[in-house]
Amino acid sequence: MGAKNAAVGRPYHHGDLRRALLAAAVEAIEESGPAALSLRDLARRAGVSHAAPTHHFGDKAGLLAALAAEGFNLFADELNRIRERTGSLVEIGVGYIRFAVEHRAHFEVMFRPDLHAPDHAELTAARERAGETLRAGLATLPDAPTGADARFAGLSAWSIVHGFATLYLNGALPPEVDADLDGTSRAVIGRLFAPR
């Protein structure tokens, strides 16, 4: 029978601690960035003891890798949705940037391998899935290039959206950008594909 503890109403087993910890991590990172993240703080937010997270993630790098994996999966879902709906590489790019802003905590962890547990299977799979999504997006180009050109086209498209998103998140871009993020994204990406 549960809840014999001093803390009223809280059963010994949390129920879904793993999910609660990941949600708490998103919250904490949105508040103060991934550098300031503390496992003990997450445990407090979830109402469990300071050592509870260990069982689910091993260590801090394990938790961040799991969070990154969740991020890559959300990311692939979102971009696939946009691709099926619009079939436009520019719109996928706009979605890339919007994802970074709307899922800031996930995004800030996804591309920081120094924070991840090495050889994290779930993360590797999720990252691969997201990569596949981007490659499929490139194929939507009407005059899809081939050979070396295709490599450079892919790299430049990825670079421009990733750079814009990163600079925006770091607060490096001028404030006017905030007023119309999608519009600015479209204009910036458009310059890469403009026929001129």
Place this chain on the structure above:
Amino acid sequence: MGAKNAAVGRPYHHGDLRRALLAAAVEAIEESGPAALSLRDLARRAGVSHAAPTHHFGDKAGLLAALAAEGFNLFADELNRIRERTGSLVEIGVGYIRFAVEHRAHFEVMFRPDLHAPDHAELTAARERAGETLRAGLATLPDAPTGADARFAGLSAWSIVHGFATLYLNGALPPEVDADLDGTSRAVIGRLFAPR
């Protein structure tokens, strides 16, 4: 008279501790990234007590802000040199990426405001100087755009080089890129300005 301490030869005053700590920080960050940086480790590397760094930088955020400022100054110097020598925006972009790789430790700290002491005067000035350099680089374009077009041109150029550099540093780019980083950079940047 100096060197009465147990540690032979080491005077009480270091001489140039500030510079030594910044150099140690570069070394430490190159080894294990900015997240793993520890002030006490830097103090050990410099051969001083664990509290010595406080006087020069206030706290950890102060040290990282100083390192970022140093980075922005090196960065502006390097890009100005390239601009004067080549007058080419593409080459400035290649230099941007090469700087990120060759001064990885500095670069990884420069665009991470969450790590910086807020309102750090030296950093603000250095960042402004670097921004000025980039703007001057844009003006080298033969058909330099004006008005809103100029804003988007600047944003897209900055985004593409910054994104490429960031992805490369994070190990997200395929290994072939390593073989010819400058060539790949040029090809990627070239797609943005290609007349097509």
Place this chain on the structure above:
DNA sequence: GGGAAATCTTGTCACCGACAAGATGGCAGC
């Protein structure tokens, strides 16, 4: 040459991540 100020040290505190050992309770198999 003497005192003020800069520089560095020692000592301490709260917090953190990791680990170990034990408590709790769900659950499968009988």
Place this chain on the structure above:
DNA sequence: GCTGCCATCTTGTCGGTGACAAGATTTCCC
């Protein structure tokens, strides 16, 4: 329906870290 296994969670502990305080040493400047 009971029993034992095992996932889950707690408590306790250790070394390391950042920040601060107070004191020691040295330089600098008048």
